[in-house]
Amino acid sequence: xxxxxxxxxxxxxxxxxxxxxxxxxxxxxxxxxxxxxxxxxxxxxxxxxxxxxxxxxxxxxxxxxxxxxxxxxxxxxxxxxxxxxxxxxxxxxxxxxxxxxxxxxxxxxxxxxxxxxxxxxxxxxxxxxxxxxxxxxxxxxxxxxxxxxxxxxxxxxxxxxxxxxxxxxxxxxxxxxxxxxxxxxxxxxxxxxxxxxxxxxxxxxxxxxxxxxxxxxxxxxxxxxxxxxxxxxxxxxxxxxxxxxxxxxxxxxxxxxxxxxxxxxxxxxxxxxxxxxxxxxxxxxxxxxxxxxxxxxxxxxxxxxxxxxxxxxxxxxxxxxxxxxxxxxxxxxxxxxxxxxxxxxxxxxxxxxxxxxxxxxxxxxxxxxxxxxxxxxxxxxxxxxxxxxxxxxxxxxxxxxxxxxxxxxxxxxxxxxxxxxxxxx
Numbered sequence: 106x107x108x109x110x111x112x113x114x115x116x117x118x119x120x121x122x123x124x125x126x127x128x129x130x131x132x133x134x135x136x137x138x139x140x141x142x143x144x145x146x147x148x149x150x151x152x153x154x155x156x157x158x159x160x161x162x163x164x165x166x167x168x169x170x171x172x173x174x175x176x177x178x179x180x181x182x183x184x185x186x187x188x189x190x191x192x193x194x195x196x197x198x199x200x201x202x203x204x205x206x207x208x209x210x211x212x213x214x215x216x217x218x219x220x221x222x223x224x225x226x227x228x229x230x231x232x233x234x235x236x237x238x239x240x241x242x243x244x245x246x247x248x249x250x251x252x253x254x255x256x257x258x259x260x261x262x263x264x265x266x267x268x269x270x271x272x273x274x275x276x277x278x279x280x281x282x283x284x285x286x287x288x289x290x291x292x293x294x295x296x297x298x299x300x301x302x303x304x305x306x307x308x309x310x311x312x313x314x315x316x317x318x319x320x321x322x323x324x325x326x327x328x329x330x331x332x333x334x335x336x337x338x339x340x341x342x343x344x345x346x347x348x349x350x351x352x353x354x355x356x357x358x359x360x361x362x363x364x365x366x367x368x369x370x371x372x373x374x375x376x377x378x379x380x381x382x383x384x385x386x387x388x389x390x391x392x393x394x395x396x397x398x399x400x401x402x403x404x405x406x407x408x409x410x411x412x413x414x415x416x417x418x419x420x421x422x423x424x425x426x427x428x429x430x431x432x433x434x435x436x437x438x439x440x441x442x443x444x445x446x447x448x449x450x451x452x453x454x455x456x457x458x459x460x461x462x463x464x465x466x467x468x469x470x471x472x473x474x475x476x477x478x479x480x481x482x483x484x485x486x487x488x489x490x491x492x493x494x495x496x497x498x499x500x501x502x503x504x505x506x507x508x509x510x511x512x513x514x515x516x517x518x519x520x521x522x523x524x525x526x527x528x529x530x
Contacts, residue, residue: 117160117236118142119229122152122178123167123194132165139226141233149173156185162236163229168195179212188239190232194218204369208376214347224349231302231347238298238346242384292336295343295381302346303353304488304527308472309430314338316426319462320455324422334419337394341427344378344395345371350525354474358433372407375399398423401450421452425459474525477517480510487527493520 119141123129129145136143144161146152149172156164164182168175179191191211193203196218203215213235214228299306317338321331345353352367363371379392397420400406402413425443428451432439440460447456472487482505489501490513498516499509516522 117162118144119163119165119233120144120146120152120155120161120189121165122146122149122170122175124148124170125167128167135222135225136229139229141229149178152178153181153185156182161186161189163190163192163232165192165194168193176211183211188236188243190214190236192216192228192232200366204366207370207373227349234298234302235347238295238381239384242295242381246384292339296339299340299343299346303350303474305357305472305474306342306345306353308487308527309427310339310342312430313341313423313426315466316430316459316462317423319466320422320426320458322465323458323461330419333390333394334422336388336391337398337419337423338426340378340382340391341395341398341423342374342378343381344374344376346381347377348374357431357473372399376408393417394419394423396420398427400424402452403449406450416452421455422458425451425455426462429459472527475528476525477514477522480505480513480526482506482510484528490522490526492516492522498522 119136121129121132121136121143122145123132124147126147129147133143133145144155146155149166149170152164152166153173155161164179164186166175166178166182170178173181175193175195179193182189182191190213193212193215194217195203195215203212207213207215213232216225216228296307296310299310314335317334318331321334326334348370352363352370355362355367356371360368375396375398379396382388382392382395394417396408397411397416400409400411400416400420401424402416402421404410404412406416428446429436429439429443432442434442440463443451443456443459447453475484484505486499486501486503486505489497489503490499492498499505499513503509513522
């Protein structure tokens with residue numbers, strides 16, 4: 106779990122805009138105490154001038170202001186600095202307006218005044234992480250485009266200089282390898298960001314990927330479709346980055362406990378996942394699979410309520426291992442549930458392939474997040490427990506007993522530890 110007192114580093118400051126100067130000063134002080142550089146504006150028009158003058162990682166704006174509303178200001182910010190993460194702060198929530206703004210990409214998140222300090226800082230960290238990810242992906246995309254330009258030039262040289270064919274083919278091979286390496290690094294960066302934000306999402310992504318590799322072999326997919334399926338498996342939950350952790354956890358443990366706006370946020374994550382994948386060259390098809398992996402054969406899925414064969418084949422394949430890996434049931438019961446849902450939630454052929462893949466897939470152990478209060482004897486730590494000073498309290502792989510649990514709880518009473526721990530299921 107990420108330490109909320111130590112924000113991710115960013116070279117670009119945060120712009121906060123609010124016509125209430127007392128609240129604006131308090132917000133600026135809160136950000137500075139949390140380790141962020143903050144620029145405050147009480148006028149939306151002054152904020153537009155700041156946006157034209159310098160780069161910002163995050164723009165936080167109040168909704169009700171003279172001159173421009175928060176959404177109008179953030180719309181201008183999107184045009185001026187499209188990479189900056191945009192957050193709307195409002196005391197009066199018009200849910201339809203806000204959800205529409207999120208769907209159109211005008212804002213990344215909204216927060217309701219007044220907010221809890223810890224939730225606000227966690228939201229801000231997610232916003233900065235998103236900005237850093239987008240900037241990194243843009244850099245990688247530029248590098249990839251440069252390499253593609255070099256490939257075009259090399260192909261031209263091949264036509265003009267037949268005698269250098271062997272040498273130039275070697276150079277082309279090296280450049281293609283570099284492109285593949287950049288693509289893999291981009292995907293790994295996304296997975297790492299996802300795992301940092303919510304560790305069990307990274308574990309689930311790797312479990313799903315191993316199943317998909319085995320399914321791709323059994324389904325005899327062409328090499329390009331194998332790569333698309335594997336990449337979509339790794340990134341299928343990248344759109345959850347930015348949704349509050351407590352909402353993700355409740356969705357995983359008890360989806361029926363979500364309120365309407367919370368469920369709407371969750372059901373938008375395949376769309377955001379597709380948008381994030383679009384920042385990396387050659388991942389358009391991957392984004393299409395990510396968008397459709399929560400659709401159902403009977404049309405009751407999301408976000409587009411596609412039915413049957415209107416759902417892309419690779420998305421139908423991906424949906425089955427995602428459901429299995431994210432299930433809270435024991436593996437045997439989870440398999441029975443998937444069999445029961447064949448033909449309604451899942452494609453029957455995809456289920457058949459997945460069941461055969463169980464015998465050949467090499468899948469890492471399942472992980473889940475628990476609070477300190479949920480620790481029980483017999484649990485095995487997937488990640489070590491460290492004190493706030495960085496000292497190892499309980500090592501990774503340790504099977505917990507009553508003595509270890511009491512040691513952790515006693516230490517937490519004196520000096521609070523992380524909010525959640527990662528254990529093997």
